Amino acid sequence: MGKKGFTLVELLAVIVLISIITLIAIPSIRYADKKITQKNYETKKELIKTAAEEYGDDYKELIVYASTPTYYTDASGNSYPSLTITVRDLLRNGYITKDTDIKTEDVLDPRDDTSLLDKTIIVYIINNRSYAKLNFN
Secondary structure, three states: OOOOOOOHHHHHHHHHHHHHHHHHHHHHHHHHHHHHHHHHHHHHHHHHHHHHHHHHHHOHHHHHOOOOOEEEEOOOOOEEEEEEEEHHHHHHOOOOOOOOOOOOOOOEOOOOOOEOOOOEEEEEEEOOEEEEEEOOO
């Protein structure tokens, strides 16, 4: 009569193979997760920048004709009318929405779950078009 089932050596060999595959896969999964998180953050920054430019378009007259104007100076030394706003201003005025997976009114950095609400953005006008410069990395 033949025995049914696996021998202890066969079971140990399978466990060793699964362990080796796991050891190879975990660093790859961590690397992929880190890349996805960074890409998510870059996408969020682009959305915030676009929202700030829309804000600048809507408040262009306020920026250009302010009674006490402020100016943004670029790397070439050119100065442009500007306004400094925060991510909170964009959220409060409906240009962006809060993160949907949290219960509070917040916009979070996906890399470390810190709030972006108090991060500042310079909105400036060149040739009647608004641009935005994020003051955070």
